[in-house]
Amino acid sequence: MAENAKVITADKLTKRFGAFTAVDAISFEVGAGEIFGFLGANGAGKTTAMRMLTGLLKPTSGRAGVAGYDVFTQSENIKRRIGYMSQRFSLYEDLTVYENVRFYGAVYGLRSETLRAKIKAVLEELDLTHARNTLLAELPLGWKQRLAFSTALIHDPAIVFLDEPTGGVDPITRRQFWEMIYEQAERGTTIFVTTHYMDEAEYCDRVSIMVDGRIAALDTPRGLKQTFQAETMDDVFVRLVRGPKSSVEAGG
Amino acid sequence: MQSTVVRIEHLVKRFGDVQALDDCNAEVLQGEIFGFIGPDGAGKTTLFRILTTLLTPDEGRAEVLGLDVVDDYRRIRPQLGYMPGRFSLYHDLSVEENLTFFAGIFDADVQQNYELIRDLYEQLAPFKDRRAGKLSGGMKQKLALCCALIHKPQLLVLDEPTTGVDAVSRREFWDMLGRLREHGISIVVSTPYMDEARRCDRIALIQDGRILSTDSPQALSRSYRRPLLSVRVKQSFAALRALREFKHAHSVYSFGDALHYSDARTTLTGKDISELRDYLSGRSIEVEELHPIEPTIEDSFMELSTERNDG
CATH class of the missing domain: 3.30.70.100 (Alpha-Beta Plaits)
Structure with a gap:
């Protein structure tokens, strides 16, 4: 990871909904080409934080820059410089493989020759050229997932946000997907990823864990395990999220 | 000898060209937690919909609690608790109203069976007047389990109860299943999380509509x-x-x-x-x-x- 170039900087970033503080003054930086794991319990504020960083939600206070643009005033510029893939694949089941790629390319602003060349490159790289006229609904899950990842990258974004990209996927496909992530990071794309699979947290360069709207810990997986004297990231996560309060529940 | 609560034999189900279940065989014993472990699209939901009498098989047969899922579906249903993969309670009813409603349709008494859901419902009680649609993911899951349990079923069928749920809530959910087993309830559960397999007494690994192997988690690991x-x-x-x-x-x-x-x-x-x-x-x-x-x-x-x- 390049120490010099920061592609995400958040400084006391906060979001309140009425009296409820969903994201409570979080501060962190992500470097270019880094694989950054963004973990937390359900309801800890991950989605809200991600929506602010992707320019979809205006923060209440604090500051944040994404790909060199300000989340308060330049959200449209941010959207052009990032890719996004959600847990429910955002591709259209009733369009063909080719139509899906063309649609996303066009949405991300690619035109004529550039668009044609990009579509060709994506299909070739995924070895899907022969299946270009296949309806997405007929593709195996693993292929859909790889296609969704490639379409999120079709406009060469600086950062790609992956929101639980591997939920429910079989263990081999899940690992193949992580190899794609590694390859993309090696090319310099920053990866910002959420997951409920704690073994995947180990694959990240650094991991932050949100608890009740705050970043409760942020370090390399190795560093976190040392700090919390835990064997696995699962133990780190449970210790942080469960905290001292719920020893009653833990007793079961 | 434990009796058998689920028996499936040569079960086949197709949807058009898609072979959702391909000659599946398995047996679940009284009082055990039996897990179907496999990725999305493996056929887990189709299998569970057949076991809960919501879908009929194309070939083969399935027995639940000694009754045939096709011929005796009316006698099976009152004895089953089913938690589908998608949250299927009434969003515009409150927590309490959902529970009363489900007790009502099964002709069950909330007070009489409260012991079974006490652990869960005590966590929900502070929100009993909140609409189910406004609950957090973890709370929805707890309410759905309460509603599936309120008529004290013989067999609980849980379709991916922990998908999309964080690691801590997943552990708590499995702790809860362990306690339900102590009440004598047999549990059939599916999950895409391989690490949850070890919380089951026995598991079947399932992929592409076929059961790859069935055994205790320990024996399956050793078969490698x-x-x-x-x-x-x-x-x-x-x-x-x-x-x-x-x-x-x-x-x-x-x-x-x-x-x-x-x-x-x-x-x-x-x-x-x-x-x-x-x-x-x-x-x-x-x-x-x-x-x-x-x-x-x-x-x-x-x-x-x-x-x-x-x-």
Whole structure:
């Protein structure tokens, strides 16, 4: 990871909904080409934080820059410089493989020759050229997932946000997907990823864990395990999220 | 002898050209937690919909609590608690109203069966007037389980209850299932999380509509026959590539902070292990740890699913 170039900087970033503080003054930086794991319990504020960083939600206070643009005033510029893939694949089941790629390319602003060349490159790289006229609904899950990842990258974004990209996927496909992530990071794309699979947290360069709207810990997986004297990231996560309060529940 | 609560024989279900279930056989015993472990699209939901009498099989048969799922569906339903994968309570009813409603349709008494749901419902009680649609994911899941339990079913069928749920809530949910088993309720549950397999008494690994193997989690892990090594290095991705190119490699997968390397030979000597270590060093990969390990369910699953694809 390049120490010099920061592609995400958040400084006391906060979001309140009425009296409820969903994201409570979080501060962190992500470097270019880094694989950054963004973990937390359900309801800890991950989605809200991600929506602010992707320019979809205006923060209440604090500051944040994404790909060199300000989340308060330049959200449209941010959207052009990032890719996004959600847990429910955002591709259209009733369009063909080719139509899906063309649609996303066009949405991300690619035109004529550039668009044609990009579509060709994506299909070739995924070895899907022969299946270009296949309806997405007929593709195996693993292929859909790889296609969704490639379409999120079709406009060469600086950062790609992956929101639980591997939920429910079989263990081999899940690992193949992580190899794609590694390859993309090696090319310099920053990866910002959420997951409920704690073994995947180990694959990240650094991991932050949100608890009740705050970043409760942020370090390399190795560093976190040392700090919390835990064997696995699962133990780190449970210790942080469960905290001292719920020893009653833990007793079961 | 434990009696059988679920028996499926040569079960087949097709949707057009898609073979959702392909000659599935399994047996679930009274009082056990039985897990169907497999990815999305494996056929888990189709199977559960047949067991809960919501779908009829094309071929083969299924018995639940000694009754045929097609002929005796009316007698099966009152004895089942079913939690579908998608949240299916009434969003615009409150927590309490949902519970009363489900008790009502099963002609059950909330007070009489309260003991069964006490642990769960006490966590929900502060929100009893909140509409179900406004609950957090974890709370919705707890309410759905309460509603599935309120008529004290003989058999609980849970379709991916922990999907999308964080690691802490998942542990708590499995603790809860363990307590329900003590009440004598048999549980059939599906999950895509391989690590949850060890919380089951017995499991069936399922992929592409076929049951790959059925056994206790321990026995399934032991059924893995190849020599398996755990390799810990600084540069995991580089090591992954290098290990795959090693002449004796059978498979190499990442497992958290380590790599699992399986060898194509039947046994490995200390010399073989040193050779592998030297091979990695020769590729400038700094080996921190390299030693034989016991396989996990996930190792077994990947081995079984690739064997099938190759065969």
